[in-house]
Amino acid sequence: MNAAKTCQPVGAMYAALGIHRCLPHSHGSQGCCSYHRSALTRHYKEPVMAATSSFTEGTSVFGGMANLTQAIQTIFTAYEPDIIAVHTTCLSETIGDDIPSIVAKAIEKGFVPEGKLVIHTNTPSYIGSHVTGFSNMVASMVKYLSQANPKSADTFNVIPGWVEPSDMREIKRILKAMNVPFILFPDTSDVLDTALDGERQFYPDGGTTVEELRRTGGSRATFALGHFASEAAAKGLNEKCSVPAHLLDLPIGLRATDRFISALHEVCGVAVPAEIEKERGRLVDLMSDMQQYFDRKRVALVGDPDQIVALAEFCADLDMRPVYIVSGTPGKVFETRVLERLEERVPEVKIANGAGADMFLLHQWIKQEPVDLIIGNTYCKYISRDEDIPLIRHGFPILDRVGHSQFPTVGYMGAIRLLEKMLDAFLSRKDRDDAEEKLELVL
């Protein structure tokens, strides 16, 4: 009930949009594709293009070979992408369609023009969640495209995980500031946050190019941000092309960003520039200035595991108490990670993960003992309204506010934004609730 997760293909679709001139393709009935496109569109308020195999009852009996080969032909003729990224759905998975052999058939029939590519990933929704789908598609990019040679490249791979286009943009800014030559993949900035100038570009400027994806195999190391979304691809790269993998948390909050910057500093052998140090300093300054308003505030975190691990740590570093932690995406490491990051600072924490870890449960917990703040996706607004608790929207999907596409929450600057949002929530609440004579001008 009231799930805190959704299905794999939507994640695969999002990841695929982070490849330059890629058309994601949903192999299954057209409903899934329509739902996934709608979900992403509502979140990003941008066109989200993807095609579908439009299965019918006949297809579900005879398999999707004819549909997919025809789809490939139509897509390359009518929509002219450089690459098609196929993901499966529950239906094609249950039928057991073998995508590589269907693609081989399409190539044999001459439906794939010279120099164009079709890659695929399996995304059965009855396993994992949307985060798993994202991870699978990124791993497939490696499987299909990464090449071990030439080894000479001095680049570093960064897999940003399922974060917003604004976050990817910020990660690139940090890498540039640090003088790290990099390949970021996938990269949805300039794809799902494009300008409006009266000319539509069906394939926007952004996205990691196929050429760059090939070169990931020659990079010196890979930084995988977020265990759930990025580890699989980094491991794959290591196995396939012997690129050493460094697994890090999403750089959300002070210490996760510290670890990211330190890793860049150590692994890439670059100095940390004053610009970044000052950003860190400004964050710490703010944390100390406003510490009294965060101290002992009870917070509920619900959403995707990589985000929550980092958010939990940041909240604890602000002396808040992340007491309820819910993620529908199943995975044993989740609880271990969260506990590790909390460092026994919140002994009363309740953690729910996987089956039954949903918003209904969270609501029950909150009813038993309320919190001061909820951080989660838009669906939390029903709990927030019922219980009169402020909500900060974070994660997927955000259907009713903007900002996530424009302003990052990663890095020190992102942490400053998160901090400002939390502070706003607490202080607005205080201003609203304080008795007339207690209303403070200066806070």
Next chain:
Amino acid sequence: MSTETLNAADLKEQMLSAYPPKLAKKRGNQMVVNRKEGASEDEVPAIGANTRTSPGIITQRGCCYAGCKGVVLGPTRDIINLVHGPVGCSFYAWLTRRNQTRPPDEESENFMNYMFSTDMQDDEIIFGGEKKLAQAIREAYEIFHPKAIGVFSTCPVGLIGDDVHAVSRKMSEELGINVFGFSCEGYKGVSQSAGHHIANNQLFKHVIGRGTEVPEGDFKVNLMGEYNIGGDAFVLEEMFERCGITLCATFSGNSTIEQFERSHLADLNLVMCHRSINYIAEMIEEKYGTPWFKVNFIGADSTAKSLRKIADYFGDEGLKARVEEVIAEEMKEVAAARELHKPHLEGKTAMLFVGGSRAHHYQDLFAEVGMKTLSAGYEFAHRDDYEGRKVLPSIKVDADSRNIEELTVKRSEDEFRPEQQVRKAELTEQGFEFSDYVGMMPEMDKDTLVIDDISEHETEMLLRKVKPDIFCAGIKEKYGVQKFGIPCKQLHSYDYGGPYAGFKGAVNFWADIDRMINASVWKHLKAPWKN
């Protein structure tokens, strides 16, 4: 822009030239230039509709499940809609359609804010999910004690052979409430439309006719195919009440199962969205003798016309007088709004590609302020919605639609009301139209372009070549359209505005369209140094 700039035949050729030959032929059948010069009013060309979307096309369409659960059943607040399948299908349908509902008080049941799914895992895909389904029904019952639970099948369910109907029957017995299943797997049919049909069938089989308490009122109607997006049904409810017309049930908006159960006791069925609900109207008439006719409450003039038709049907002078009073009263505000917005909108052009009825009805709203529709089409309608019900006998049922059950309905021995049919016969004699829908095309101008199941490629072409002043579609199209600097009005969700039905709705709609077309932002798309 004006119609002269749209050379429909040319445009069609250009659109098709991007496709492989076989596909071009298929799409060609689904694009027609409306009424060539010299054709008479009711002579429209045949259009290909309700055929499968070719794989690889970027389509607006969704699936059967979406039509069944999302559209028809979703808006009823006291039925628990439990989706049997993996989590996604249910997650995406969770509150995304904006059907509003207003329980009479705090204590009344309302499950519409909840999302129920059996969250199938790989084990269930392999070994079957019937046990998990039964357990989920039991749990939902234990927590909420609803009057009824509907169970919706998603794609994998049909494939692994779970029998949702058997489980529903069993649970009905165990719990003593109405539990009924829908075989609305997403791959059935070619679009949401199949799901509408399946939803109609099951409602008719499992819900309608169970009630016995005759609603009070002299003029009892059901409103069908009105889903209370943005509060449309609230506006209509209020309007009916002022006219003294009793609304027994709305299928489905602000509705309850009890209203459905006794809907067969109404005197007349009013059909708004013909596509999604005509089956129930037909079946109720077959079994209980209640006549139906088509109404349109989108557009102020259209609303007045429909209200008058209802009053004429009942033939009661008091009712007629009240209807005239309401119209006169409402028209004051409407006239003022028209006067305000018409100067900003007259001569502007629109295109509408959406749904199974709105692409037609909203043309009235545009026409009432002097706007022209250049091109339109449905997402999931059938030929009768384009060309009128008169083509029904000539529609060939293809393999994709054949296996959607057609219920055979027999006249009910004791509940059939012959006097209803006598009234219908009398009125028909006088030229009154029943059981009819003229369709979109006869009401569209000559040389407009009608496109069924429009693709993203075709949409882009229309926008590039014709540049209408406003484009109406859904969420997936919205932001792509706007990148061209053309405002896009969502006619599924109303862009979170509305209501747009009835007299009040017309006033809201014109205000919104005026605001959108004349928004300042469109003047600033180019940086000043680029001008």
